[in-house]
Amino acid sequence: MNARDPRDLRQRLRLYWVMDGSDLDSDIGQGRVIDALQSGVGCIQLRDKRSDTQTLIKRTQTLMRLARPWRVLVIVNDRVDVALAAGAHGVHLGQSDTPLAEARATLGQHAVIGLSLEHPSELASADVAIADYLAVSPVFDTPTKTNTAPAWGLEGLRRARLATRSPLVAIGGIDAARLPAVWDTGVDGVAVVRAISDAADTGAAVTQLRSLMSDARPWRVPRVLSIAGSDSSGGAGIQADLKTLAALGCHGMSAVTALTAQNSLGVQAIHAAPPAFLAQQITSVLGDIGADVLKIGMLHDEATVDVVAQALQHHPLPAVLDPVMVATSGDALITLPTVRRLREQLFGACTLITPNLDELGLLVERRIDTLEDALSAAQTLVDQGARAVLVKGGHLQTARMTDTLVDASGVCWQRSAPRLISRNLHGTGCSLSSAIAAFLAQGLDLVDAVDAAHHWVRCALLAGIDLRLGSGHGPLNHFHNPRPLMPLENPHA
Numbered sequence: 001m002n003a004r005d006p007r008d009l010r011q012r013l014r015l016y017w018v019m020d021g022s023d024l025d026s027d028i029g030q031g032r033v034i035d036a037l038q039s040g041v042g043c044i045q046l047r048d049k050r051s052d053t054q055t056l057i058k059r060t061q062t063l064m065r066l067a068r069p070w071r072v073l074v075i076v077n078d079r080v081d082v083a084l085a086a087g088a089h090g091v092h093l094g095q096s097d098t099p100l101a102e103a104r105a106t107l108g109q110h111a112v113i114g115l116s117l118e119h120p121s122e123l124a125s126a127d128v129a130i131a132d133y134l135a136v137s138p139v140f141d142t143p144t145k146t147n148t149a150p151a152w153g154l155e156g157l158r159r160a161r162l163a164t165r166s167p168l169v170a171i172g173g174i175d176a177a178r179l180p181a182v183w184d185t186g187v188d189g190v191a192v193v194r195a196i197s198d199a200a201d202t203g204a205a206v207t208q209l210r211s212l213m214s215d216a217r218p219w220r221v222p223r224v225l226s227i228a229g230s231d232s233s234g235g236a237g238i239q240a241d242l243k244t245l246a247a248l249g250c251h252g253m254s255a256v257t258a259l260t261a262q263n264s265l266g267v268q269a270i271h272a273a274p275p276a277f278l279a280q281q282i283t284s285v286l287g288d289i290g291a292d293v294l295k296i297g298m299l300h301d302e303a304t305v306d307v308v309a310q311a312l313q314h315h316p317l318p319a320v321l322d323p324v325m326v327a328t329s330g331d332a333l334i335t336l337p338t339v340r341r342l343r344e345q346l347f348g349a350c351t352l353i354t355p356n357l358d359e360l361g362l363l364v365e366r367r368i369d370t371l372e373d374a375l376s377a378a379q380t381l382v383d384q385g386a387r388a389v390l391v392k393g394g395h396l397q398t399a400r401m402t403d404t405l406v407d408a409s410g411v412c413w414q415r416s417a418p419r420l421i422s423r424n425l426h427g428t429g430c431s432l433s434s435a436i437a438a439f440l441a442q443g444l445d446l447v448d449a450v451d452a453a454h455h456w457v458r459c460a461l462l463a464g465i466d467l468r469l470g471s472g473h474g475p476l477n478h479f480h481n482p483r484p485l486m487p488l489e490n491p492h493a
Contacts, residue, residue: 015192015206015210016042017041018047020047021048021059024059024062037067040206045076057086076092091111092113095122101130133189135170139151169187179192179209222293228256228296237427249442257300258272264426264469270300272304295437301338322429322433323339325359325362347384348386351446352436390406391404424464439453
């Protein structure tokens with residue numbers, strides 16, 4: 001858990017339970033806490049102003065042990081010393097508690113520090129920039145928070161949301177009846193006390209609150225449909241696409257164009273999906289779930305190309321086309337008439353084409369021996385109607401590998417890196433094109449998406465060097481740095 005990462009922190013803060021810790025002293029009470037943890041609480045703040053220091057440390061340590069399997073954030077209210085001694089994730093401070101700079105110096109750079117705001121004027125304080133999250137308190141008048149400033153109310157929450165990009169938590173007087181309206185203000189988290197602590201069944205109470213939040217503000221996540229062939233070895237094709245999309249925090253979907261019998265040594269057989277069934281797969285997914293970007297891979301024959309071209313006419317979405325024609329093993333995967341149909345029907349409709357050098361040579365029907373040859377071929381494709389071409393230099397026998405993005409303006413991006421010595425290169429092209437699609441779906445422009453995908457694939461190759469899967473070409477390591485599936489639209493992220 002990278003608790004201080006704003007995106008991860010927002011996820012943890014969604015349902016924030018403030019408890020006094022008494023439940024932690026008995027097996028029955030700990031069972032209530034576990035029920036809450038496994039039902040959707042993302043952060044627990046231990047607020048206990050009566051117990052002695054040793055009791056607080058013991059309770060915090062118990063809570064850390066219970067929360068660890070669920071990746072739930074444990075925060076101590078006010079007491080920096082207790083948070084440090086018990087190894088808590090962080091501390092929550094009021095305006096009159098330990099100064100934030102002092103708390104940071106004591107707890108270190110990895111600790112989460114929250115700050116309560118009682119007046120709108122405090123949004124402009126220097127401490128706001130230091131805090132990892134802010135808590136607007138109280139939203140409503142409540143018996144658990146006495147002698148405080150006037151309640152902020154829903155309108156105050158909305159103003160606070162507009163005034164800060166920091167993760168924002170609402171606290172004070174929030175119950176199941178008020179939660180939907182509070183959540184609708186755009187806050188990142190809702191803190192409750194009695195709504196969980198006083199419930200006869202903490203698990204049921206938490207489940208109800210999380211359900212209300214989901215109904216009030218459901219997530220819209222980045223969606224990518226991969227239209228490609230299946231690789232039975234799991235290293236390339238649809239399998240590599242879905243792994244990449246999942247690792248980069250996207251919802252991946254598939255329309256299978258062909259089944260292959262293949263392993264790390266090569267492709268033994270190809271069985272094409274009937275074109276009508278491929279069309280049904282695409283229609284089924286796009287008609288219900290929809291997509292933000294299409295990733296197009298292996299299109300085995302001319303009829304399959306026609307189906308995808310018709311789909312793009314009906315659904316003019318950004319599309320990354322990886323024209324899979326030659327496997328890493330050197331096996332040819334499609335016929336020359338299909339290559340020509342691909343060029344005629346799809347190049348003008350796709351945002352980006354990502355051929356390797358062998359495929360680039362097939363597309364322009366000439367030999368590619370140098371980077372200059374490759375760039376000339378890419379420009380030829382652009383002149384013939386392609387919007388942009390990513391030239392991948394891995395097949396050139398040079399000490400450095402250079403990837404180049406070419407569009408109507410010429411070369412608009414280029415990166416090179418030392419050649420890696422690795423047997424695990426299977427599916428690199430599929431993974432790169434899927435990564436570009438993932439970053440496009442998350443809102444990056446084409447150049448930034450290509451740059452981010454290039455870096456991600458390089459890291460995946462480095463992380464996969466030591467893998468041994470099969471006797472030939474193994475896959476890269478897709479899950480070297482997985483990202484959670486997160487909301488697509490978050491103006492405060």
